[in-house]
Amino acid sequence: MHIQVNGDTRDVAARTVLALVEELGFDVRKVAVERNLAIVPRSLHAETALEDGDRIEMVQFVGGG
Amino acid sequence: MNAPFVPSAETASDTWTVAGRTFSSRLIVGTGKYADYAQNAAAAEAAGADIVTVALRRVNLSDPSQPMLVDYLKPDRFTFLPNTAGCFTGEDAVRTLRLAREAGGWDLVKLEVLSNSAHLYPDMIETLRALDLLVKDGFDVMVYCTDDVVMAKRLEDAGAAAVMPAASPIGSGLGIQNRVNIRLIVEQASVPVLVDAGVGTASDATIAMELGCDAVIANTAIAGARDPIGMGRAMKHAVIAGREAYLAGRMAKKMYADPSSPLGGLI
Numbered sequence: 488m489h490i491q492v493n494g495d496t497r498d499v500a501a502r503t504v505l506a507l508v509e510e511l512g513f514d515v516r517k518v519a520v521e522r523n524l525a526i527v528p529r530s531l532h533a534e535t536a537l538e539d540g541d542r543i544e545m546v547q548f549v550g551g552g
Numbered sequence: 553m554n555a556p557f558v559p560s561a562e563t564a565s566d567t568w569t570v571a572g573r574t575f576s577s578r579l580i581v582g583t584g585k586y587a588d589y590a591q592n593a594a595a596a597e598a599a600g601a602d603i604v605t606v607a608l609r610r611v612n613l614s615d616p617s618q619p620m621l622v623d624y625l626k627p628d629r630f631t632f633l634p635n636t637a638g639c640f641t642g643e644d645a646v647r648t649l650r651l652a653r654e655a656g657g658w659d660l661v662k663l664e665v666l667s668n669s670a671h672l673y674p675d676m677i678e679t680l681r682a683l684d685l686l687v688k689d690g691f692d693v694m695v696y697c698t699d700d701v702v703m704a705k706r707l708e709d710a711g712a713a714a715v716m717p718a719a720s721p722i723g724s725g726l727g728i729q730n731r732v733n734i735r736l737i738v739e740q741a742s743v744p745v746l747v748d749a750g751v752g753t754a755s756d757a758t759i760a761m762e763l764g765c766d767a768v769i770a771n772t773a774i775a776g777a778r779d780p781i782g783m784g785r786a787m788k789h790a791v792i793a794g795r796e797a798y799l800a801g802r803m804a805k806k807m808y809a810d811p812s813s814p815l816g817g818l819i
Binding site for chain 2: 511519520521524546548549552
């Protein structure tokens, strides 16, 4: 699957959002995912299929004021 | 033998409420600028904070094992107040906070739409617009604002859950530069008022509370101190002292002296 994650294009084996989070090495409970400007709720990660050209944003909480 | 200490009813129940959520600590701490998340967590504990502000950023794809904030500041110990730092438009703010809501269910949020400037004061026109969008999207919004008294009322009328005027520029540590405005904002407000930005040391927080603020937000004051844990503790006491002084009702200021010892009975 040829997609864009956090601004970088990459090839991934994952076919779903859940598989993608795991393939990239993250804990699904600690990140939030947006696919093509739409939030993908955690409950739907496993059943949301990726498509070529998808733009994914994967975010987490960090320190800030 | 001394009588046992019994906390008064006032101190036991001097909680504050924002958007239907009740908190006992009146000190909110930021999570930026610390040496590491462990120091951050220790400072937040020393400060006795219930709420911590957090930002939302892309994960580091090249290092998934990098320490994460949630591993040190646990979401079951603290209420996270996601902010919109880095958002310059209302649309960016909505997008960011929707992700924060998805990441942890947080819908009490801090709106900050900063100007692109050295002073970083918020752009109030864009802030007002962003507030409308967020309220429509179901968020409870605490709004970072300038100490403009008229604007603070407009924010409240537009549905802000709290108004949060700056003492002085973010990270400046210059303390409250306009006590008159902060007092006026407190007097007119029917939502909580928090001083947010510019607090530099304990006395700044005490003054904010003596002016009648409901709570104080401090980040650099603690993270930038020589001893952040010590300053976290100091800020905790400072907020309590200011709040108790406010509730106790200070003496009136006088133009001249008013002796404390009796004038009669001198030898």
